[in-house]
Amino acid sequence: GAGVSQSPSNKVTEKGKDVELRCDPISGHTALYWYRQSLGQGLEFLIYFQGNSAPDKSGLPSDRFSAERTGGSVSTLTIQRTQQEDSAVYLCASSLGGTDSYEQYFGPGTRLTVT
Amino acid sequence: GEDVEQSLFLSVREGDSSVINCTYTDSSSTYLYWYKQEPGAGLQLLTYIFSNMDMKQDQRLTVLLNKKDKHLSLRIADTQTGDSAIYFCAESISNSGYALNFGKGTSLLVTP
Numbered sequence: 001g002a003g004v005s006q007s008p009s010n011k012v013t014e015k016g017k018d019v020e021l022r023c024d025p026i027s028g029h030t031a032l033y034w035y036r037q038s039l040g041q042g043l044e045f046l047i048y049f050q051g052n053s054a055p056d057k058s059g060l061p062s063d064r065f066s067a068e069r070t071g072g073s074v075s076t077l078t079i080q081r082t083q084q085e086d087s088a089v090y091l092c093a094s095s096l097g098g099t100d101s102y103e104q105y106f107g108p109g110t111r112l113t114v115t
Numbered sequence: 116g117e118d119v120e121q122s123l124f125l126s127v128r129e130g131d132s133s134v135i136n137c138t139y140t141d142s143s144s145t146y147l148y149w150y151k152q153e154p155g156a157g158l159q160l161l162t163y164i165f166s167n168m169d170m171k172q173d174q175r176l177t178v179l180l181n182k183k184d185k186h187l188s189l190r191i192a193d194t195q196t197g198d199s200a201i202y203f204c205a206e207s208i209s210n211s212g213y214a215l216n217f218g219k220g221t222s223l224l225v226t227p
Contacts, residue, residue: 043217106158
């Protein structure tokens with residue numbers, strides 16, 4: 001079946017602009033995660049959604065980062081007033097959810113470059 | 116979170132066994148994982164082990180877990196050039212729905 005999809009695959013933006021990154025999880029997966037992968041910091045957890053519950057935002061690096069998940073499916077990660085240190089690959093993952101969340105499947109990522 | 120530690124680089128000859136080591140941080144992690152990332156590709160879940168197990172074998176892959184020392188290892192038998200990739204160790208973060216805390220990755224180079 002279809003895996004996790006993300007769009008766009010690449011995004012170049014100017015410093016100070018806002019960007020939106022989209023994630024479509026695997027159908028039927030109720031848990032959704034955002035991570036980012038950068039040369040300096042490696043892979044970092046950002047935010048976690050489980051169904052319609054309030055998200056776990058404990059990994060968000062600043063208040064410029066926010067995410068929402070509409071209808072328990074598609075998620076959008078928004079970065080406001082982008083900075084050069086935001087340049088990274090943003091990865092989305094999904095899992096069945098609840099006690100079956102232990103297998104996460106990752107999308108191909110969105111490579112964000114802030115110039 | 117705290118750092119999951121892995122060696123950065125490993126080189127082996129084709130046909131040999133590879134062993135990638137990891138030290139994790141959270142003794143209450145329920146699951147521990149190995150992910151593989153090939154150049155230009157996404158993260159692929161290779162295998163995982165439940166924290167109450169000592170060993171898990173899956174074809175050419177053997178995972179060993181030492182909870183006392185918080186040490187995890189991945190052994191790849193009969194390593195092939197197609198196994199060249201970056202291997203990430205990860206622990207599940209307590210109270211965050213199995214969100215993952217990753218190591219920096221071990222780059223495995225398999226030479227003919």
